[in-house]
Amino acid sequence: MSTARRRVMAGNWKMYKTQSETRAFFAAFLPMIGDAAHCDVVMAPPFTSIAAAVEAAKGSRVAIAGQNSHWQKEGAFTGEVSPQMLVEAGCTHVIVGHSERRQYANETDDMVSQKSRAALAAGLTPVVCLGENFTERETGKTQEVLSQQFIGGPGALTAEEFSRILLAYEPVWAIGTGRTATPDIAAAAHRFLRQCVRDQFSPEAAAGLRILYGGSVKPDNIQGLMAQEELDGALVGGASLDPKWFAAIVNTK
Numbered sequence: 381m382s383t384a385r386r387r388v389m390a391g392n393w394k395m396y397k398t399q400s401e402t403r404a405f406f407a408a409f410l411p412m413i414g415d416a417a418h419c420d421v422v423m424a425p426p427f428t429s430i431a432a433a434v435e436a437a438k439g440s441r442v443a444i445a446g447q448n449s450h451w452q453k454e455g456a457f458t459g460e461v462s463p464q465m466l467v468e469a470g471c472t473h474v475i476v477g478h479s480e481r482r483q484y485a486n487e488t489d490d491m492v493s494q495k496s497r498a499a500l501a502a503g504l505t506p507v508v509c510l511g512e513n514f515t516e517r518e519t520g521k522t523q524e525v526l527s528q529q530f531i532g533g534p535g536a537l538t539a540e541e542f543s544r545i546l547l548a549y550e551p552v553w554a555i556g557t558g559r560t561a562t563p564d565i566a567a568a569a570h571r572f573l574r575q576c577v578r579d580q581f582s583p584e585a586a587a588g589l590r591i592l593y594g595g596s597v598k599p600d601n602i603q604g605l606m607a608q609e610e611l612d613g614a615l616v617g618g619a620s621l622d623p624k625w626f627a628a629i630v631n632t633k
């Protein structure tokens with residue numbers, strides 16, 4: 381594990397867990413992680429369960445995140461939620477540019493940068509996701525795609541804004557498929573992204589940026605992934621739904 385960058389273990393519940401399921405999760409999960417002093421812990425429930433999560437996590441070190449937010453403070457945007465609304469609900473983080481939103485809600489790199497900027501202005505920490513799909517990897521386009529997503533998305537922020545984000549490398553072919561990137565594949569992508577940060581911003585920005593890996597992280601592969609100096613934590617979908625599994629992931633040192 382990197383000594384300079386504090387690890388972040390984040391869960392993304394996607395469209396799972398009602399309010400009562402959220403309360404049950406935290407009642408089981410919190411005693412299993414103790415004070416989790418070695419890392420930051422973040423959980424992103426669906427919007428309707430945020431209040432229950434904030435209440436259940438009160439007094440713990442678990443931060444609560446939205447899974448998405450708009451770039452405007454308010455307006456005629458049916459179905460959307462603003463970063464200010466997330467802050468008022470008790471969130472400190474928000475996931476931006478998740479591949480499922482890119483795929484199903486047509487989110488573009490430009491939207492990712494606008495959403496990140498708005499989230500930062502509201503005081504949230506954006507967890508900005510990017511990653512190549514299966515065809516792009518198979519045809520040797522991984523670096524091209526990562527570079528494009530980076531430059532058009534988080535790379536379009538100012539250096540000051542950029543210093544306050546978290547990046548998540550999530551190869552689409554590994555999300556929800558059970559096919560995790562090997563630690564070496566993940567580390568190579570993180571190294572490449574750090575090079576993009578160096579080119580766009582500075583060596584200091586690259587050295588300080590925390591990059592999480594996401595894609596079928598489970599208790600039985602987290603150790604190998606976290607042994608890579610380049611990986612500063614994980615963004616966990618499916619395995620974050622089970623308190624025992626997510627606790628095992630958080631507790632990995």
Ligand code: PEP
Nearest residue numbers: 555556594595596617618
């Ligand atoms: C995710 O939703 O960001 C994710 C990585 O999902 P999973 O862990 O289920 O692949």
